[in-house]
Amino acid sequence: MVTTSLPSGAVRFERSGANSQPSWPLRERLPVSKSLKNLRVAIVHPFLIGQGGGERVIDALARIFPQAELFTLILDEASLSPELRGRKIHSTFLDRFPSAARFYQHLSPFYDIAAARHRLDDFDLVISSGGPGVKTAKVPAHALHVHYCHSPVRYLWDQNAIWMKRLPAILRPAFSVSSRSQRRRDYAAAQTVNAFISNSDYIGRRIQRYYGRTSTTIYPPVAINRGPVGQEIGDYFLTVGRLVPGKRTELLIEACNELGRRLIVVGGGPELARLSQLAGPTVTMAGRVGDAELVELYRGARAFLFASNEDFGIATAEAQSYGLPAIAYGYGGSKEILETDELGVSSAVLFAEQSKSAVSEAILRFEKVETSFNREKISSLAERFSDENFEKYIVEYLSSQLEIFHI
Helix, strand or coil: CEEEECHHHCEEEEECCCCCCCCCCCCCCCCCCHHHHCCCEEEEEEEECCCCHHHHHHHHHHHHCCCCEEEEEEECHHHCCCCCCCCCEECCHHHHCCCCCCCHHHHHHHHHHHHCCCCCCCCCEEEEECCCCCCCCCCCCCCEEEEEECCCCCCCCCCHHHHHHHCCHHHHHHHHHHHHHHHHHHHHHHHHCCEEEECCHHHHHHHHHHHCCCCEEECCCCCCCCCCCCCCCCCEEEEECCCCHHHCHHHHHHHHHHHCCEEEEECCCCCHHHHHHHCCCCEEEEECCCHHHHHHHHHHCCCEEECCCCCCCHHHHHHHHCCCCEEEECCHHHHHHHCCHHHCCCCEEEECCCCHHHHHHHHHHHHHHHHHCCHHHHHHHHHHHCHHHHHHHHHHHHHHHHHHCCC
């Protein structure tokens, strides 16, 4: 496998073979070409029921293709971003289930059936993004299907056993049967996609592992800081994210409890009550905060703490844009963001295992070199993840694929 890095690290290509070359050239920023503007475009996303990194990708695609129609399994109109309000959006019969947006995970056996009912016959370009129930949409033979992959469906592949353990014993046999069936359909659907885009090299390797497909990496857009970095640094560490088990926020809390270091935890979620009980006197559970308050917290923090194995790590990239050095788990997509020595900038202290002792040791290592981090240079690294870069590379890539497939 050969990886070729473009200037600024904004996009990488993965191809097989010793003489591999990117399939499309890098040029200066271009407007959407006339051919793209004239295409009938469908954007397919599994759920439009909240705001997150996946939805930022959809918002960006909607800006690139103002003529596009959107297709989703479940729609909550109240959750739509300004970019999507007033757009033509098609949902499925899953919407009719009571509280579908809240209990969408329990409807997984029906995802593929619902996705197959999307009417895509009239479109020239289908861009699917997200996880379950998008690749199985029936794309006509004349259309180009490009899939932007945040991860192979986790509950079907690498986290299948974890999801199984979370279920009551009485439901596990049914989940086992259902997930095997869904896994076969997911793999088969992946073989019908014309081209894959991965949101990180890490996910590109997993696409190869589970689907046997190569991919091109284009990092997702991040709400990066456009203002100055903080000049007055406080006495606290900061972590930001949804409070769910996989984030491993308890490790950060336990380490700061042990060391007596101040930590501010921003975010809500099902783990909030449990983590609040763990928090010692130096840990503040701030919950959800407004945008202005979050900006000030970013600007005043000593460093950003992160213990999760992320597919990409949007919060880490966002913190980087504020010039924050990171103390983070050195695996997955976050490692990709933070291993920046090759760009001439030291931006993080990484720890090798998800444990309280590893986090504590990393904090102590950070404190020995804290004054050596250049926050202005760290902030400049995040330009790789700007909306403008994402839109530029997507337009370039899709234009090249349209030429390859003669559309």
